[in-house]
Amino acid sequence: KQEVTQIPAALSVPEGENLVLNCSFTDSAIYNLQWFRQDPGKGLTSLLLIQSSQREQTSGRLNASLDKSSGRSTLYIAASQPGDSATYLCAVKNQAGTALIFGKGTTLSVSS
Amino acid sequence: EAGVAQSPRYKIIEKRQSVAFWCNPISGHATLYWYQQILGQGPKLLIQFQNNGVVDDSQLPKDRFSAERLKGVDSTLKIQPAKLEDSAVYLCASSRNGQTTDTQYFGPGTRLTVL
Numbered sequence: 001k002q003e004v005t006q007i008p009a010a011l012s013v014p015e016g017e018n019l020v021l022n023c024s025f026t027d028s029a030i031y032n033l034q035w036f037r038q039d040p041g042k043g044l045t046s047l048l049l050i051q052s053s054q055r056e057q058t059s060g061r062l063n064a065s066l067d068k069s070s071g072r073s074t075l076y077i078a079a080s081q082p083g084d085s086a087t088y089l090c091a092v093k094n095q096a097g098t099a100l101i102f103g104k105g106t107t108l109s110v111s112s
Numbered sequence: 113e114a115g116v117a118q119s120p121r122y123k124i125i126e127k128r129q130s131v132a133f134w135c136n137p138i139s140g141h142a143t144l145y146w147y148q149q150i151l152g153q154g155p156k157l158l159i160q161f162q163n164n165g166v167v168d169d170s171q172l173p174k175d176r177f178s179a180e181r182l183k184g185v186d187s188t189l190k191i192q193p194a195k196l197e198d199s200a201v202y203l204c205a206s207s208r209n210g211q212t213t214d215t216q217y218f219g220p221g222t223r224l225t226v227l
Contacts, residue, residue, distance in 0.1 A: 041223065043116075044218040089155075095212070098160070098167075099160055100157070100216060102156070105154055
């Protein structure tokens with residue numbers, strides 16, 4: 001059974017810092033991995049999607065990497081801003097299914 | 113293109129009462145998902161529909177939860193009777209045809225509080 005773990009559960013940093021969020025999964029037979037952002041009281045916004053054959057994806061100040069063999073992904077946020085404060089969720093889609101399996105998320109707080 | 117719509121956005125009920133949530137997926141999307149997100153947890157799939165048929169409901173507590181998508185478009189998720197542990201955000205998502213290659217698009221969610 002696929003399990004997704006995110007570390008740390010919470011993170012507080014001052015504005016301008018570069019930071020890394022970690023995601024690990026137990027079954028390497030994934031189709032893709034996706035990073036979402038969730039603001040309080042809101043739905044999920046997709047940030048980056050990495051196919052299993054890819055190593056990384058970039059969007060603006062965000063860079064996500066994937067090491068499928070070791071069951072790990074990282075989300076790198078450069079030059080953090082207060083507007084980046086949110087919960088970041090990692091989700092995998094197994095090769096055998098279509099539903100997403102989520103981690104518990106990392107709640108990020110960026111202070112000005 | 114309009115996104116996934118859900119209503120109501122918030123609902124507060126007493127335990128043992130019943131409640132229903134509504135979801136309207138993106139036009140033309142054949143696959144619809146309901147996820148439950150308990151505070152501090154990631155979303156967990158409750159049920160997946162392909163058109164008006166159920167693909168996966170293995171994690172749906174069928175003694176109290178039910179869902180339908182009668183015409184293959186809108187969907188309703190019902191809880192009867194509600195328990196305290198049902199307090200959560202209920203997210204609806206849709207995708208074009210349910211293939212592994214599809215992207216899921218999420219609605220804003222319905223936050224349920226059971227007192």
